[in-house]
Amino acid sequence: MPTPEDIKTRIEAALPGASADVEDWTGGGDHFRATVVAEQFQGLNRIEQHRLVYDVFGAEIGGPIHALSLKTQVP
Amino acid sequence: MSEQTDNPIRDAISEAIADNPTILFMKGTPERPACGFSARTVAALQSLGAPFAAVDILPDPRIRQELSAISSWPTIPQLFVNGELVGGCDIVTEMYESGELAEALGVDATEGTAPPAAPEGAPVQAAPLGIENRLG
Numbered sequence: 001m002p003t004p005e006d007i008k009t010r011i012e013a014a015l016p017g018a019s020a021d022v023e024d025w026t027g028g029g030d031h032f033r034a035t036v037v038a039e040q041f042q043g044l045n046r047i048e049q050h051r052l053v054y055d056v057f058g059a060e061i062g063g064p065i066h067a068l069s070l071k072t073q074v075p
Numbered sequence: 076m077s078e079q080t081d082n083p084i085r086d087a088i089s090e091a092i093a094d095n096p097t098i099l100f101m102k103g104t105p106e107r108p109a110c111g112f113s114a115r116t117v118a119a120l121q122s123l124g125a126p127f128a129a130v131d132i133l134p135d136p137r138i139r140q141e142l143s144a145i146s147s148w149p150t151i152p153q154l155f156v157n158g159e160l161v162g163g164c165d166i167v168t169e170m171y172e173s174g175e176l177a178e179a180l181g182v183d184a185t186e187g188t189a190p191p192a193a194p195e196g197a198p199v200q201a202a203p204l205g206i207e208n209r210l211g
Binding site for chain 1: 112139143147148149150160161162163164165166169
């Protein structure tokens with residue numbers, strides 16, 4: 001089961017320079033909430049920004065990671 | 076005749092997205108959402124008084140698979156306006172709060188007034204398609 005720290009590490013590794021704040025929303029290890037600030041979001045709409053983050057986890061979203069609620073920002 | 080694939084579920088979903096100006100794919104129904112994210116998205120749409128079609132993805136797991144294949148979006152709910160994916164619960168909520176959702180839907184959201192009490196059954200269109208009925 002992923003921890004918030006795992007999720008954070010993976011987002012930050014996939015988007016170099018990004019910073020992610022991740023919390024376990026329900027305490028159950030499968031509903032996470034993340035705020036991600038990344039230069040890579042520049043020029044992208046929200047859908048594209050969220051896809052960049054979702055793509056880090058692929059099929060895990062909807063699987064072991066039941067929900068990953070996102071807020072994305074450009075620094 | 077639009078382009079048909081040999082995948083009736085995918086065709087039904089594509090048609091539904093093309094045929095309905097505002098369509099929400101959700102878990103459960105607007106009257107009985109089966110998930111908090113779907114419930115929140117329905118509430119945002121309803122408080123704007125925006126008419127929308129709704130499709131419950133729960134009856135068959137293939138609906139979700141095909142939907143996500145079409146939209147490249149992994150989670151439910153998914154809101155489409157004029158054939159374009161607008162987002163899931165997070166984006167819809169953000170857009171609702173900023174007023175962008177009303178704009179995208181072409182409804183008049185008067186800031187500061189309480190959301191109108193939705194008349195019983197009024198703003199929600201019946202689900203327009205029987206995706207479930209095509210599962211054979």
